[in-house]
Structures are given as structure tokens and as C-alpha cells.
Amino acid sequence: MDGKRGLDFYLLAAFFGxxxxxxxxxxxxxxxxxxxxxxxxxxxxxxxxxxxxxxxLFEGIGVIDIGAALMRSFKLGLCVTVLTVTLxxxxxxxxxxxxxxxxxxxYITVASLIMPSIIVSLGIxxxxxxxxxxxxxxxxxxxxxxxxxxxxxxxxxxxxxxxQLTWTLPFGLLILFAVFNRFNAAYExxxxxxxxxxxxxxxxxVLPLIGPSVVGVAMFGFTLSWDEIARTSQAIxxxxxxxxxxxxxxxxxxxxxxxxxxxxxxxxxxxxxxxALGIATFAQRRTKRGKDVA
Amino acid sequence: xxxxxxxxxxxxxxxxLPAGLQASPYALVFLLFFVLPLVxxxxxxxxxxxxxxxxxAFTGKNYAEIFAGCSNAQDMCVTFRxxxxxxxxxxxxxxxxxxxxxxxxxxxAFHVRTARMQTVLFVLCIIPFWTSNVIRMISWVPxxxxxxxxxxxLLGLGITDQPLDWLLxxxxxxxxxxxxxxxxxxxxxxxxAMMRIDRSLIEAARDAGASGWxxxxxxxxxxxxxxxxxxxxxxxxxxxxDFVTIGVMGGQQIASVGKIIQVQTSYLQFPLAAANAxxxxxxxxxxxxxxxxxxxxxxxx
Numbered sequence: 001m002d003g004k005r006g007l008d009f010y011l012l013a014a015f016f017g018x019x020x021x022x023x024x025x026x027x028x029x030x031x032x033x034x035x036x037x038x039x040x041x042x043x044x045x046x047x048x049x050x051x052x053x054x055x056x057l058f059e060g061i062g063v064i065d066i067g068a069a070l071m072r073s074f075k076l077g078l079c080v081t082v083l084t085v086t087l088x089x090x091x092x093x094x095x096x097x098x099x100x101x102x103x104x105x106x107y108i109t110v111a112s113l114i115m116p117s118i119i120v121s122l123g124i125x126x127x128x129x130x131x132x133x134x135x136x137x138x139x140x141x142x143x144x145x146x147x148x149x150x151x152x153x154x155x156x157x158x159x160x161x162x163x164q165l166t167w168t169l170p171f172g173l174l175i176l177f178a179v180f181n182r183f184n185a186a187y188e189x190x191x192x193x194x195x196x197x198x199x200x201x202x203x204x205x206v207l208p209l210i211g212p213s214v215v216g217v218a219m220f221g222f223t224l225s226w227d228e229i230a231r232t233s234q235a236i237x238x239x240x241x242x243x244x245x246x247x248x249x250x251x252x253x254x255x256x257x258x259x260x261x262x263x264x265x266x267x268x269x270x271x272x273x274x275x276a277l278g279i280a281t282f283a284q285r286r287t288k289r290g291k292d293v294a
Numbered sequence: 295x296x297x298x299x300x301x302x303x304x305x306x307x308x309x310x311l312p313a314g315l316q317a318s319p320y321a322l323v324f325l326l327f328f329v330l331p332l333v334x335x336x337x338x339x340x341x342x343x344x345x346x347x348x349x350x351a352f353t354g355k356n357y358a359e360i361f362a363g364c365s366n367a368q369d370m371c372v373t374f375r376x377x378x379x380x381x382x383x384x385x386x387x388x389x390x391x392x393x394x395x396x397x398x399x400x401x402x403a404f405h406v407r408t409a410r411m412q413t414v415l416f417v418l419c420i421i422p423f424w425t426s427n428v429i430r431m432i433s434w435v436p437x438x439x440x441x442x443x444x445x446x447x448l449l450g451l452g453i454t455d456q457p458l459d460w461l462l463x464x465x466x467x468x469x470x471x472x473x474x475x476x477x478x479x480x481x482x483x484x485x486x487a488m489m490r491i492d493r494s495l496i497e498a499a500r501d502a503g504a505s506g507w508x509x510x511x512x513x514x515x516x517x518x519x520x521x522x523x524x525x526x527x528x529x530x531x532x533x534x535x536d537f538v539t540i541g542v543m544g545g546q547q548i549a550s551v552g553k554i555i556q557v558q559t560s561y562l563q564f565p566l567a568a569a570n571a572x573x574x575x576x577x578x579x580x581x582x583x584x585x586x587x588x589x590x591x592x593x594x595x
Contacts, residue, residue: 012400013401083323087319090317093310093313094314099317100313114527119535162327169323198307198310202310227425234559266425
């Protein structure tokens with residue numbers, strides 16, 4: 001495989017370049033178009049150059065308070081991230097031992113990953129509605145005052161959170177599977193031989209070694225939650241997340257304000273990706289240096 | 295209690311929490327938000343309903359309603375037509391993502407020489423996956439619209455004398471968006487499979503006189519089979535249940551199985567939506583079953 005590049009290399013490289021252009025080009029056009037002046041439209045040519053539409057964004061689009069939706073999505077994303085990392089890590093570690101029911105749990109994980117999202121979403125929405133009925137009957141039976149005002153137990157931190165976890169957790173566990181498959185257990189045994197408790201060997205041996213992958217799991221957790229629509233759509237209460245608001249706006253809004261919104265949320269995603277890649281690279285370097293010294 | 299628990303705690307201290315305890319929060323999430331909802335969907339698909347409430351029962355009327363008129367051979371019923379259209383989208387998206395994804399993965403695995411460059415290109419391919427799908431869809435508007443760049447370009451060159459309408463909010467734009475969004479689901483598993491191919495096999499094939507195409511077809515393709523199948527499962531199931539992409543890129547005008555379920559859910563017709571979900575689930579399971587007969591996913595991670 002050494003020596004001069006053949007024609008096939010250049011053809012494939014050109015194909016790859018075209019693919020990257022296809023992948024990134026359209027998104028770049030909306031970044032550019034979001035920077036138009038007040039007369040801007042949805043297509044080229046650019047009319048003016050300003051941050052006008054980003055200002056418009058925070059005045060709200062129609063009745064939708066973008067700032068509030070953004071904060072809701074952000075907080076939900078953080079919850080999903082924390083839960084994805086801790087729960088997937090717990091399960092990932094459990095799979096390294098003898099786990100009763102590990103087989104079925106693995107198949108459920110894979111099933112959740114490839115299950116059409118509309119089915120998951122419908123199922124969760126349906127479950128909460130049935131649960132609401134039971135809850136209402138209970139309040140009436142118990143004679144609690146809340147019975148009159150109770151609407152639903154669906155919401156961001158109940159049904160929507162659960163719906164998003166069915167999507168982020170499988171990614172988390174599968175990433176950790178891949179990591180632990182390549183993990184050398186000798187380090188842990190050495191720690192145990194030296195008298196470390198289980199927690200000490202996890203904290204000081206395992207975690208530093210798998211650290212970059214854990215950051216990766218966290219990044220999957222946040223970015224997938226931040227943009228999730230399909231599973232959240234039928235499993236959310238009165239208050240929508242940002243991507244759901246955005247989806248609703250695609251049919252009604254005809255100004256570049258929607259591009260401004262798209263640019264903003266993409267920037268948040270990119271920032272999170274950059275931070276995660278930065279931390280992962282840093283952690284990897286540190287671990288490697290540690291190993292070299294040892 | 296105390297004397298018994300002390301050795302247990304000592305064991306935990308030394309060997310860590312029992313596996314069952316460590317995995318239980320994870321398992322609980324899937325029990326509550328995945329297994330239970332699926333069981334309820336199946337149960338409710340047999341329930342009766344009025345316009346405003348669900349009535350526990352055991353009736354096949356939801357299924358009967360879905361397949362009403364489907365025995366007529368001349369005029370296809372709505373359900374069959376919708377499935378046919380969804381299958382067509384799946385097939386087109388599958389074929390396009392497979393060809394593009396395979397080529398991209400092949401380039402990265404066999405023509406990029408350094409591991410660092412491979413990583414960089416691989417990350418470049420998956421970064422968009424971590425950004426919003428809806429935004430990536432609407433970003434086609436300035437390109438494909440009536441007054442978009444493509445139409446401007448074609449009109450400018452005099453290739454057409456009026457703007458093409460089928461570029462946006464059409465089956466074409468739906469498939470284009472599927473390819474745009476889902477090719478990554480092909481690239482990752484195929485690239486992963488290709489990276490595990492022992493390079494000496496390719497050397498051996500070359501030494502035995504195989505041409506480039508022969509190596510590709512008789513060595514690389516068969517050895518990438520697992521990746522191809524995993525990618526295919528992802529793309530096909532994603533498209534079969536899709537309602538967001540078809541909704542946004544089809545201008546809310548094109549029917550799909552997922553969209554039917556979504557509309558029925560938003561009108562609170564849960565039993566009917568549940569019956570549709572059960573049918574979709576069975577169809578998807580059959581497709582996956584067919585594909586997984588060819589591969590063991592767990593071995594491939």
C-alpha cells in the first residue's frame with residue numbers, strides 16, 4: 001500500500017470531497033442567509049448583512065418564547081446527559097461481571113435503538129394517559145383537592161425525559177461495550193492485588209482509562225437530546241422543547257428568523273462537540289503520559 | 295441483620311456492587327419507558343373507543359378499520375398504498391445510502407494511510423449526526439426552492455425555461471434528505487467492519503493475481519457484510535417509521551405509515567394508532583428478522 005497514488009485514489013478522494021460538501025454545504029448556506037438585513041428572504045441573493053434576525057429571535061416568533069424553549073431544552077439536555085452517563089456506566093460495569101438477565105437486557109437495548117421512534121413515542125404517551133386516569137381516580141377516591149385541577153403527569157422531566165433516554169442510553173451502553181471489549185483487565189487486577197477497594201480501582205484505574213469514552217457518551221447524551229424530535233413528539237406535555245418548536249415553525253415562518261434559530265442551535269451543538277473532543281483529547285494525552293512515566 | 299450485612303458490605307467493598315444492582319436503574323428505564331409502553335400498545339390496539347375516550351375491551355375493529363376495502367384487488371386501499379409508498383422510500387434510501395456509505399467507508403479504510411487522518415475524516419463524517427435533523431432539512435430550501443440556487447443556475451444556463459417544481463417538497467427532496475441524514479448510519483458500521491479486515495488477505499489476493507475489482511467484490515464486500523447488514527437495518531427501520539423527514543421535506547403532503555400514526559395520536563385516537571403501530575412493528579420485525587439471519591450483532595462490537 002505504499003508508493004504512488006493511483007487514479008482510483010483520486011477518484012475516491014473526489015467522491016469523498018463531494019460527499020463532505022453535500023453533508024456540510026446546505027447547513028453553511030443557512031448560516032450565511034441568517035446574517036441578512038431586515039429585507040432578507042429565504043433564498044439567495046443576500047439582502048443586507050446584519051444580526052437583525054438574531055435580535056428578532058429573542059423577541060419571540062409569533063407566540064413562541066424562544067428563550068424559554070431554549071432554556072427548557074438545555075436543562076432537559078443536561079438531565080439526559082447526567083442520567084445517560086451514570087446509568088449506562090452502571091450497566092456497562094455490570095456487564096463485565098456475571099449479569100443475570102444480561103442477554104434479554106441487551107436485546108431490549110438493541111430493540112430500543114432500532115424501534116421506529118413513533119412507536120416508542122406513542123407508547124409512552126399512551127402509558128402516561130392511562131396512568132393519568134388511574135391517578136385521577138385515586139385522587140377522587142382519596143378525596144384530595146388536587147383531583148379538580150390535575151391535568152396530566154406528562155411533562156419534560158417525566159415522559160419526555162424517559163422518551164429521550166430510550167434513545168440515548170443504547171448509544172451509551174454500546175459505546176461502553178466497545179470500550180470494555182478492548183479493556184485490559186490486568187490493570188484492575190494489579191490495583192486489587194495492591195489492596196485497592198473496588199471503588200478505588202474504579203476511580204483511580206478504570207475511570208481514567210475509559211475517561212475519553214465517557215466524555216463521548218456524555219456528548220452523545222446531550223447532542224441527541226438537544227435535537228430529539230421523533231420520540232419526544234407524542235410524549236410531551238404543554239411545554240415544547242426547542243426542536244419541536246422549530247419543527248412547527250418550518251411550515252409557518254417565511255423569514256430568515258428560522259435560519260437564525262437553526263444557526264443558533266447548531267452552534268450550541270458544535271460548541272458541545274468541540275468541548276467534548278477537547279476534553280477527550282486532553283484526558284487521553286494525560287493518561288498516555290501517565291503510562292509513559294509509569 | 296447486622297452480623298449478616300457486615301460480610302456483605304465487606305464483599306461489596308472489595309468486589310464492587312453486585313451486577314444486578316449496578317444495572318438496575320438502566321433496566322428500570324427500559325422497563326418503564328420501553329417494555330411497558332409496547333405491552334400497552336398491543337393491549338390498547340384491541341380496545342374500543344369513542345371520540346373522546348378509550349374503552350377497555352377486546353375487539354378487532356381497529357384492525358378491521360385499517361384494512362377496510364383492502365380485499366378489493368382493482369383499487370388498492372389506503373393502508374396498502376401507504377405501505378407501498380413507504381417501502382419505496384425505504385428501498386431508494388437504502389440503495390443510495392448503501393452505495394454512498396460503502397464508497398466513503400472504503401475510501402477511509404483502504405485509501406487513507408494514516409490512522410490520524412482516518413480519525414479526522416471519520417469524525418468529519420459523523421459531526422452532522424450530532425446536529426439537528428430539522429435544521430439540516432430546512433437548509434435545503436435555499437438550494438432547492440423555486441427561487442433557489444439550483445433553479446437559478448439551471449435557468450441561467452438556459453437548461454430549463456421555468457423553475458423545476460419537483461426539487462422541493464416532493465418525493466425527490468424526501469429521498470435526498472434521507473440520504474443526507476442517514477448515510478452516516480451506513481458509514482459507521484461498514485467502516486468498523488472494514489477496519490477489522492486482515493490486510494494480509496488483500497495482499498494474498500493481490501499476489502494471487504486478483505484485480506482491484508476482484509479484491510473489492512470477492513474479499514472486501516463479503517468481509518464487510520456485517521457492517522452492511524447493520525447499516526441496512528438502521529436505514530430501513532428509520533425510514534419505515536419516519537414522519538418528521540417526510541413531513542418537513544414533503545411539505546406535509548406525502549403520506550407515510552409513521553405519519554398516519556402521528557396524526558391519529560394527535561387526534562387522541564389511541565386504539566387506532568396503536569393498531570397501526572402493531573402492524574408497523576410486525577412489518578419492521580419481519581424485515582429485521584430477514585436481515586439478522588445473516589449476522590450476530592453482539593459479536594461485532
